[in-house]
Amino acid sequence: MARLVAERSDAIAPLAEVFREYGYEGASLALISKATGLGKGSLYHFFPNGKEEMVQAVLADIHQWFENSIYSPLRDGDDADEAINLMLEETLAYFKSGRRVCLVGSLAVGNTRDRFSEAIRGYFVNWIEALKAALVRQGRDPALAHSLSENAVLSIQGAIVLSRAMDDPNMFQRAIDQLRSNLAA
Amino acid sequence: MARLVAERSDAIAPLAEVFREYGYEGASLALISKATGLGKGSLYHFFPNGKEEMVQAVLADIHQWFENSIYSPLRDGDDADEAINLMLEETLAYFKSGRRVCLVGSLAVGNTRDRFSEAIRGYFVNWIEALKAALVRQGRDPALAHSLSENAVLSIQGAIVLSRAMDDPNMFQRAIDQLRSNLAA
DNA sequence: AGAGCATTGTACCGATAGGTACATTCAATA
DNA sequence: TATTGAATGTACCTATCGGTACAATGCTCT
Numbered sequence: 001m002a003r004l005v006a007e008r009s010d011a012i013a014p015l016a017e018v019f020r021e022y023g024y025e026g027a028s029l030a031l032i033s034k035a036t037g038l039g040k041g042s043l044y045h046f047f048p049n050g051k052e053e054m055v056q057a058v059l060a061d062i063h064q065w066f067e068n069s070i071y072s073p074l075r076d077g078d079d080a081d082e083a084i085n086l087m088l089e090e091t092l093a094y095f096k097s098g099r100r101v102c103l104v105g106s107l108a109v110g111n112t113r114d115r116f117s118e119a120i121r122g123y124f125v126n127w128i129e130a131l132k133a134a135l136v137r138q139g140r141d142p143a144l145a146h147s148l149s150e151n152a153v154l155s156i157q158g159a160i161v162l163s164r165a166m167d168d169p170n171m172f173q174r175a176i177d178q179l180r181s182n183l184a185a
Numbered sequence: 186m187a188r189l190v191a192e193r194s195d196a197i198a199p200l201a202e203v204f205r206e207y208g209y210e211g212a213s214l215a216l217i218s219k220a221t222g223l224g225k226g227s228l229y230h231f232f233p234n235g236k237e238e239m240v241q242a243v244l245a246d247i248h249q250w251f252e253n254s255i256y257s258p259l260r261d262g263d264d265a266d267e268a269i270n271l272m273l274e275e276t277l278a279y280f281k282s283g284r285r286v287c288l289v290g291s292l293a294v295g296n297t298r299d300r301f302s303e304a305i306r307g308y309f310v311n312w313i314e315a316l317k318a319a320l321v322r323q324g325r326d327p328a329l330a331h332s333l334s335e336n337a338v339l340s341i342q343g344a345i346v347l348s349r350a351m352d353d354p355n356m357f358q359r360a361i362d363q364l365r366s367n368l369a370a
Numbered sequence: 371a372g373a374g375c376a377t378t379g380t381a382c383c384g385a386t387a388g389g390t391a392c393a394t395t396c397a398a399t400a
Numbered sequence: 401t402a403t404t405g406a407a408t409g410t411a412c413c414t415a416t417c418g419g420t421a422c423a424a425t426g427c428t429c430t
Contacts, residue, residue, distance in 0.1 A: 028416080028417065028418085029417075029418060029419085030416080030417085040418090040419080040420090041422095044419075044420080050418065050419070051418075
């Protein structure tokens with residue numbers, strides 16, 4: 001298993017971090033090279049289409065993580081309430097109490113939105129639909145469940161912006177706590 | 186009044202639009218020059234410190250607009266409910282139902298946060314404090330008013346992200362409608 | 371050992387980045 | 401009308417941008 005040469009998958013995590021930290025434009029190949037430990041040769045070997053392909057790979061990886069850790073339990077877990085609490089815990093940890101930016105959100109706000117619109121849209125649609133499914137399993141009216149779900153995802157994004165702006169991780173924590181009580185059966 | 190030469194203040198609005206659309210890194214001097222109609226000579230004459238000073242000028246202008254149009258009525262208007270509704274109307278129009286990004290929010294999420302942290306923080310603190318004042322004048326408990334206010338500003342930011350991500354202005358509209366009922370006396 | 375392909379580092383490309391220098395033009399005042 | 405300082409356009413600077421070319425290396429399999 002251990003190889004001296006790099007694997008493409010090893011680059012994904014550092015790539016994600018670099019795009020989160022510097023944005024699409026700000027993440028230069030020099031920064032990317034330093035963060036991944038890969039020279040341009042390797043980078044263009046693994047990602048022939050350059051930065052755009054790197055971001056797409058990162059987005060696919062993010063989707064997979066959310067699918068396994070959050071969407072799937074929300075949709076199929078036997079205890080809806082438990083799945084919702086798990087989602088909130090995972091979200092809190094994933095975004096490091098708001099210190100870590102949501103890459104999808106920042107791409108949506110930036111001028112790169114159109115280039116990745118499908119993945120961006122899918123990320124939020126999946127999240128909202130999965131949470132809605134759990135809320136419906138709690139016995140709620142589907143229309144209310146949809147509205148609650150939309151609102152929860154929206155609050156998480158807003159909380160990231162605000163907690164970063166105020167440099168106050170507690171604000172993110174508070175938002176999660178509030179969701180916990182709003183979404184409890 | 187009419188001058189053939191440009192005034193610094195004439196550049197602020199196009200500057201704001203260009204930074205909103207392309208972000209701090211993405212807004213090149215070439216784009217800025219085209220958007221403002223000013224050559225590099227004029228730009229560096231008006232803003233000797235370059236892009237950073239341009240953004241600071243835009244942020245100051247944004248602050249002034251919010252102060253006059255939103256914060257001041259919230260703090261000092263004789264009818265708190267009316268001021269809150271005015272805020273929601275102005276916010277809806279200002280962000281063009283979510284089609285227009287919040288520059289402050291996008292700076293907060295980007296890697297430029299530290300450079301403008303004071304203005305970014307002030308923007309949100311002012312908004313939250315002003316809205317809280319109106320809610321207290323409605324007769325609400327100060328602690329609840331603070332929490333409600335924080336939540337409202339957070340929702341607006343989240344709504345911008347989501348409505349852009351989903352390319353759905355109705356989502357922004359829905360968020361505003363919901364705030365209208367949440368914040369009514 | 372040696373063939374063959376995946377992987378890598380380096381040198382290089384044209385384009386553009388932000389920023390400076392400066393001579394010129396303009397409009398208001400005296 | 402002459403002077404002055406604000407305003408402007410152009411040419412230019414170096415650094416870096418994303419991307420390409422390619423020869424050298426590593427690994428795997430026979």
